Amino acid sequence: MSILSMRDIHAGYGGANILNGVSIDIEAHEIGVIIGPNGAGKSTTLKALFGLLTVSEGSVTFDGADITNDNPETLVRRGLSFVPQEFNVFPTLSVRENLEMGAYVRRDDFRPLIEKIFEYFPPLRDKHRQPAGELSGGQRQMVAIGRALMMEPKLLLLDEPTAGLSPRYMGEILERVIAINESGVGILMVEQNARQALAIAHKGFVLAGGRNSFTGTGQALLDNPEVAESFLGGGAH
Amino acid sequence: MEDVGLLAAMPINEIVFFINKVVIAGLIIGSVYALAAVGMTLVSGILRFANFAHGDIMTLGAFVAFVLTMLMPGLGAMVGLPTAFVVMPLAMVVTAAVTIFLDKRFYAPLRTVGYKPITLVIASFGVMLMLQGVIRLFFGTAPRQMYVTAKDIYRVPFGGRDIIVTEPQLLLIVFTIVSVVALHLFLTRSRTGKAMRAMSDNADLARISGISTGHVVRTTWIIAGSLAAAAGTLLAMDVSLKPDLSFNLLLPIVAAMIVGGVGQPYGAISGGLLVGFTETLSVFNWAILLRPLKPHLPEWLEIPANLAFVPTEYKLVVPFFILVAVLIWRPHGIFKGRVL
Numbered sequence: 001m002s003i004l005s006m007r008d009i010h011a012g013y014g015g016a017n018i019l020n021g022v023s024i025d026i027e028a029h030e031i032g033v034i035i036g037p038n039g040a041g042k043s044t045t046l047k048a049l050f051g052l053l054t055v056s057e058g059s060v061t062f063d064g065a066d067i068t069n070d071n072p073e074t075l076v077r078r079g080l081s082f083v084p085q086e087f088n089v090f091p092t093l094s095v096r097e098n099l100e101m102g103a104y105v106r107r108d109d110f111r112p113l114i115e116k117i118f119e120y121f122p123p124l125r126d127k128h129r130q131p132a133g134e135l136s137g138g139q140r141q142m143v144a145i146g147r148a149l150m151m152e153p154k155l156l157l158l159d160e161p162t163a164g165l166s167p168r169y170m171g172e173i174l175e176r177v178i179a180i181n182e183s184g185v186g187i188l189m190v191e192q193n194a195r196q197a198l199a200i201a202h203k204g205f206v207l208a209g210g211r212n213s214f215t216g217t218g219q220a221l222l223d224n225p226e227v228a229e230s231f232l233g234g235g236a237h
Numbered sequence: 238m239e240d241v242g243l244l245a246a247m248p249i250n251e252i253v254f255f256i257n258k259v260v261i262a263g264l265i266i267g268s269v270y271a272l273a274a275v276g277m278t279l280v281s282g283i284l285r286f287a288n289f290a291h292g293d294i295m296t297l298g299a300f301v302a303f304v305l306t307m308l309m310p311g312l313g314a315m316v317g318l319p320t321a322f323v324v325m326p327l328a329m330v331v332t333a334a335v336t337i338f339l340d341k342r343f344y345a346p347l348r349t350v351g352y353k354p355i356t357l358v359i360a361s362f363g364v365m366l367m368l369q370g371v372i373r374l375f376f377g378t379a380p381r382q383m384y385v386t387a388k389d390i391y392r393v394p395f396g397g398r399d400i401i402v403t404e405p406q407l408l409l410i411v412f413t414i415v416s417v418v419a420l421h422l423f424l425t426r427s428r429t430g431k432a433m434r435a436m437s438d439n440a441d442l443a444r445i446s447g448i449s450t451g452h453v454v455r456t457t458w459i460i461a462g463s464l465a466a467a468a469g470t471l472l473a474m475d476v477s478l479k480p481d482l483s484f485n486l487l488l489p490i491v492a493a494m495i496v497g498g499v500g501q502p503y504g505a506i507s508g509g510l511l512v513g514f515t516e517t518l519s520v521f522n523w524a525i526l527l528r529p530l531k532p533h534l535p536e537w538l539e540i541p542a543n544l545a546f547v548p549t550e551y552k553l554v555v556p557f558f559i560l561v562a563v564l565i566w567r568p569h570g571i572f573k574g575r576v577l
Binding site: 076093151 | 428432434435438439441443444445446448449
């Protein structure tokens with residue numbers, strides 16, 4: 001059974017809808033990747049899913065429950081975590097405090113989990129007392145993903161985790177995403193670097209104009225000449 | 238050496254006068270500003286608007302303490318402290334409850350609809366005027382005394398002269414130190430304190446992390462309201478209680494908050510002390526310190542009778558000047574805060 005299923009979602013920021021019928025299905029433990037041109041509604045899809053804007057039509061089911069328009073606090077408790085693209089750390093809080101904030105709703109001892117996150121992202125261990133705002137872009141991204149993992153989510157939503165990163169960090173972050181997924185966490189991410197992202201995806205969703213235009217396995221989308229032509233910057237391999 | 242002669246002839250009278258008029262007085266008024274500004278800056282950081290009713294929350298807290306004092310005047314004598322100080326914790330609780338009520342009734346509805354911060358600032362002017370009206374309605378405009386008995390005055394001998402501190406001043410200084418330490422521990426050690434800093438940093442991300450923003454907002458009002466009540470009560474104990482007790486302090490408090498960087502509690506504390514000391518240094522008559530140096534100064538130099546930078550009655554221009562200067566040269570404050 002799919003862990004997440006969005007059915008024919010319509011949503012927007014008050015005015016005209018940006019999403020005009022987006023459907024997404026992810027099985028537990030899968031990596032799903034959303035690609036598409038600017039303004040296609042990729043980030044909006046994640047925000048609508050996470051209750052940050054109102055879904056006017058359609059439904060979202062997560063882990064067997066209807067979560068359409070639930071607020072973020074409820075969703076976090078249900079096992080859904082979201083890493084926004086920008087402003088995704090608390091700049092004046094230390095790295096450790098950022099991670100603690102990710103576990104705000106937990107009442108148990110989560111210190112072992114902080115250790116686990118330092119194992120995923122070793123550079124954070126040495127800098128755990130440093131304000132997150134002083135870190136490099138790549139390390140900030142690690143803090144942001146680490147914060148989202150503190151709830152031990154079933155599904156992690158990532159909005160362009162590699163945006164603005166140097167190629168070195170880009171590869172490192174994608175590698176970590178695979179490792180996180182292998183530990184049993186489902187991933188749904190939006191990516192600009194469509195080729196690299198589809199290469200690691202179990203499932204890909206191509207959005208255009210606020211609706212699905214192609215859906216398939218990552219490999220199938222990479223091999224689809226139409227997708228390559230329109231969304232992957234030409235068929236040149 | 239010339240210097241040795243100068244030291245031997247240390248003008249003790251003048252130095253003690255300076256300590257009383259500038260150091261003690263600056264510490265007192267600076268502590269009041271600090272206690273008030275720290276609450277205002279926490280509210281500004283988390284709710285993104287300057288709450289101009291904050292000054293009158295202080296007055297309200299002082300009046301609550303006054304009423305409680307009148308209800309149980311004998312309470313202080315039992316523990317050897319002024320009654321107003323003994324009932325102050327209760328006044329802080331009542332004032333905190335009032336601020337939460339004011340937020341629910343006036344600010345929260347505007348926030349949920351998503352109005353811009355400036356709308357909330359204007360609303361806070363309305364709340365300010367309303368509070369002033371309500372206080373005058375019940376208590377009139379006459380000044381009142383918070384003390385049931387006479388104020389204790391402590392004299393610390395210093396080279397034959399006395400450094401003078403009154404009991405309410407001493408209580409104010411002790412209370413300020415204790416509350417600053419407590420606030421520091423709360424903000425850096427407790428789960429809710431860290432969540433407050435997180436929300437001040439990035440409210441959207443706080444929500445995404447599952448932080449209960451309603452809980453954080455309530456806590457912020459409780460801290461701001463109770464510290465304001467304490468500052469108002471302690472100030473009224475030092476001077477006297479009037480309905481315009483702290484409305485006139487609004488400008489220096491806002492200056493302290495902005496100097497320290499909006500949203501920065503440590504900045505607000507240092508900003509409060511900075512504004513307080515600058516005020517007392519500006520109105521101090523420097524001629525008094527220069528007069529003993531007269532024999533060492535050239536003949537032609539006349540020391541004027543009054544050498545204060547600012548006449549006492551224009552004291553309010555000092556924080557105003559600081560405010561303008563900071564906004565021009567360091568709009569983020571000394572501790573990098575946000576621009577409102």
